[in-house]
Amino acid sequence: MSLEQFRRLRDFIYEKTGIYFPDSKLYFMERRLHQRMEALDIYDLNMYYSMLRYENNGGELQAFIELLTVNETYFFREFNQLKCFAEEVLPEIVRRERGPLTFWSAGCSTGEEAYTLAIILSEMLGPENLARCKIVATDIDNKVLAFARKGCYGDRSTRHLPAPYLERYFEKGGFELRVKDELRSLVEFRRMNLIDPDEMRDIRDVDVIFCRNVLIYFDDQSRRQVALDFYQSIKAGGYVFLGHSESMSRITSIFQLCRFQNAIIYQKQPAR
Template identity: 45%
Template sequence: MSRPPVAAPPKISAEDVVSFCDFFYKKTGISMDASRRYFIDRRLEERMAANDCKTFREYLALVKFQPGGGEMQALINEMTVNETYFFREDYQFQCLTRHMLDEIADRRGNNRAPIRIWSVPCSTGEEPYTIAISILENWGRANDFDIEILASDIDSRVLGRAQEGIYEARALHRVPTKVRDTYFRKLDNDRWQVIDDLRESVDFSLVNVCNPTQMARMRGIDVIFCRNLLIYFDDLSRRRAAEHFYEALNPGGFVALGHSESMSRISNIFNPRKFPEAIVHQRPVS
């Protein structure tokens, strides 16, 4: 008996790709173009098939007008790339515990308001958990302050994985054995889970940094880790994100970017601060 023919995926034209890239940019600030055509086509074909859409126009209408925006979120989840590990670019965490936190604490004086640190995009959680571990292990004044660690991403799927806190051994390859045994419990030969107390100390939420309404919730932040996100934005989206970060930060607060990113090429509203471990960007104190 012969197998029935497999239906060919819906055809996506060059014009469709241009329309999609424009729509996705307006929604997320993430800039895509025809150089990523294979990636875009494959992801769109998967979502069109999942929704039984025969044409790209039919699918785009669904994404734009679906009540609740569930398919828009599913599309964002498919189009964003999440790859990280614990203690990635650890010189910035050293800068945090050796310099930034002391400066923030000294500026507080008798005000014991919580110190708030925001990891965005947090992906599957390695960065915010690394921040928490670094503070507990290396900042001697940690017990003197309430410390709130916020973590957000545009991808709802990775947030679920982050809250679960389960990682394969390769994600922990930079974690010292003593630290691993203190803050993780072994599940099997290749998987470890962050201990409950540490998982409960991080507040995960869905935030699009290009959405003014969502960003309006982010206020009173002292340090923002935003590493390797802005490289996916164009100049206009980068400037908007920088302005949102400025409004989110307390005066004197810091932004840490990825090693290939430079705030000076985006906006002049921050002051560069050169510490022994890293260059970060500071909202003026006054």
């Protein structure tokens, strides 16, 4: 694949998803491109590009995007942030809000983050407050969403789970652990493209957004668009958690930086 061909394909993927691949990713994309073309018995790059661009149902574009996205995660990842959520942010929100509580795992991958949030809510809240909680978990990749809905995980994903949580929230499923139904019922998985404003408008009145290690795959313009859409989705006083190496301040100034004991996160201006 020539640099010109890579850039044409790269720009098309960016247009559709907001995910940007710099020139240094040429060989990464080329390997996955060859893998997909061989599976379809196509040996002409222009023919495959035309299929991606003009296929009516978008199925092949979705398949190629799923090959390009990286999905490495595990339960209780970036523990200090989760401690901040559990011990500092969540009690404040429960005291302040009287109605339904919504938590959004944006870019949820195979579901470990969403189920981690469900465990935290179950541990920290009594039955009355837990009953008003909902977790919405979204991703652009249908395959990882199907995996997440099954809720079956191996040792690599569950290695940081305390033994009492394994006993309370998981059951044996062959060589894997399966999330129990009562925990799964807290989470709704949806396919969503974060740079599609129409899809983003479907989620409103969110109390906390977790979008960790997702925006690093976007360019500055797409990051800003996503941040603006998050601002519309979240309640006044709501919080956004990014990855520990990410900074909302470098994207936009519309969120306030908040320094808690266990983490630095971002808040939409509270109502006065």
